[in-house]
Amino acid sequence: MSKPAGLCRRLGGLLALLLLLAGIQGLAAPPALAADPVTAIEYKMAGDATKMRIVLNFDGEPEPRWFLLRAPHRLVIDLPSTEMRLAAADLKARGLVSGVRYGKSGDGVSRLVIIGKGPFLVDRLDVLPNEDGPGQRIAVEISAASDRQFEEALAEQAMTTAATVAGDKGDRKSKHPLRRFTVVLDPGHGGVDGGAEGVSGTQEKEVTLAFARELKAKLDATRKYDVMLTRDSDAFLRLDERVRIARQNEADLFISIHADTIRLKGIRGATVYTVSDKASDAEAQALAERENLSDQLGGIEVKVDSPEVADILFDLIRRETHSFSMSFANTLVGELSTTVGLINNPHRFAGFKVLRAPDVPSVLVELGYLSNPEDEAQLINPEWRDKAASSIINAISAFASAKAGAGG
Numbered sequence: 104m105s106k107p108a109g110l111c112r113r114l115g116g117l118l119a120l121l122l123l124l125a126g127i128q129g130l131a132a133p134p135a136l137a138a139d140p141v142t143a144i145e146y147k148m149a150g151d152a153t154k155m156r157i158v159l160n161f162d163g164e165p166e167p168r169w170f171l172l173r174a175p176h177r178l179v180i181d182l183p184s185t186e187m188r189l190a191a192a193d194l195k196a197r198g199l200v201s202g203v204r205y206g207k208s209g210d211g212v213s214r215l216v217i218i219g220k221g222p223f224l225v226d227r228l229d230v231l232p233n234e235d236g237p238g239q240r241i242a243v244e245i246s247a248a249s250d251r252q253f254e255e256a257l258a259e260q261a262m263t264t265a266a267t268v269a270g271d272k273g274d275r276k277s278k279h280p281l282r283r284f285t286v287v288l289d290p291g292h293g294g295v296d297g298g299a300e301g302v303s304g305t306q307e308k309e310v311t312l313a314f315a316r317e318l319k320a321k322l323d324a325t326r327k328y329d330v331m332l333t334r335d336s337d338a339f340l341r342l343d344e345r346v347r348i349a350r351q352n353e354a355d356l357f358i359s360i361h362a363d364t365i366r367l368k369g370i371r372g373a374t375v376y377t378v379s380d381k382a383s384d385a386e387a388q389a390l391a392e393r394e395n396l397s398d399q400l401g402g403i404e405v406k407v408d409s410p411e412v413a414d415i416l417f418d419l420i421r422r423e424t425h426s427f428s429m430s431f432a433n434t435l436v437g438e439l440s441t442t443v444g445l446i447n448n449p450h451r452f453a454g455f456k457v458l459r460a461p462d463v464p465s466v467l468v469e470l471g472y473l474s475n476p477e478d479e480a481q482l483i484n485p486e487w488r489d490k491a492a493s494s495i496i497n498a499i500s501a502f503a504s505a506k507a508g509a510g511g
Contacts, residue, residue, distance in 0.1 A: 155200055290312040354463045
């Protein structure tokens with residue numbers, strides 16, 4: 104091969120290489136452009152101690168990145184190229200949220216931190232068009248959960264993202280031993296809400312707390328159950344807070360304890376209630392209405408929730424829970440009938456707010472009527488309380504065994 108021919112071939116190859124490189128460079132993605140700056144202009148929050156909806160409105164398109172942190176339980180939302188102009192009054196703690204704060208986290212990123220009142224789960228986080236103007240919004244739904252469920256969410260997060268899931272005090276992996284059957288006892292009323300008052304001046308809030316403490320001590324003595332009280336002092340507690348405590352402790356059973364009055368002084372005996380949208384009778388309806396007013400007695404504005412559109416899974420869980428509640432109520436009636444007096448038709452139902460946890464079998468027990476002198480005397484009698492507590496424990500034992508056998 105002549106030198107000119109070889110040189111031409113080499114030049115041709117070099118030219119082809121240059122053209123190839125030029126082509127690759129032309130096909131390469133352009134450098135990432137910084138996101139257009141946006142402003143967070145409004146923060147809204149609604150819900151209660153079991154479930155919250157949070158909405159953050161923007162004048163443009165946010166690009167959120169979110170993750171969970173423990174100690175305390177937090178949802179962190181990072182927002183690149185975002186300025187926060189939020190009203191302090193809108194960030195006030197309420198319901199399941201114990202605090203909200205925001206600030207810069209570096210590199211032009213604003214960080215919003217939502218602190219939960221105990222563990223919670225993020226049910227959804229969506230970026231949606233604003234309903235009444237330009238820009239977009241972030242809509243977040245969170246619900247009360249147990250520590251185990253929160254830790255599982257952290258573990259899943261660690262598997263799918265590079266987010267740090269350790270708390271402020273370092274990575275503290277929680278160990279969850281095999282859990283025992285968990286019972287949450289709810290002494291009705293408390294604090295400014297004294298509940299019913301007996302013919303001799305006995306207050307319902309004192310009767311319920313004394314009985315719940317005794318029942319807890321007896322259950323603890325069996326060493327079969329994990330037992331907790333929603334309140335262990337003369338303290339006011341919202342109805343949704345009582346439900347939150349049950350859900351965050353993954354209660355297998357929730358028992359709300361009461362001792363009401365009734366206009367017919369001759370009526371006496373214990374009653375077991377389960378939840379239903381339709382009351383079994385007028386007296387059950389009246390009782391539910393009185394108990395549901397507890398929050399107003401504590402000076403809390405009560406808002407009517409919009410109807411919840413439940414998905415199929417949620418509805419199945421709620422139906423199964425209701426089935427368990429009915430089963431325990433029937434067992435409890437059977438046990439109480441052998442030791443303490445019951446009213447006619449002792450298993451009744453109505454729309455009690457405190458029984459509405461979708462995933463916790465729940466009953467409300469009226470131990471007796473403080474409006475009846477004989478019932479009032481029994482309710483403060485240690486021997487009678489011992490018999491009543493033993494009957495409830497027998498019902499719990501039967502229910503726990505049946506639930507374990509069914510794989511519940």
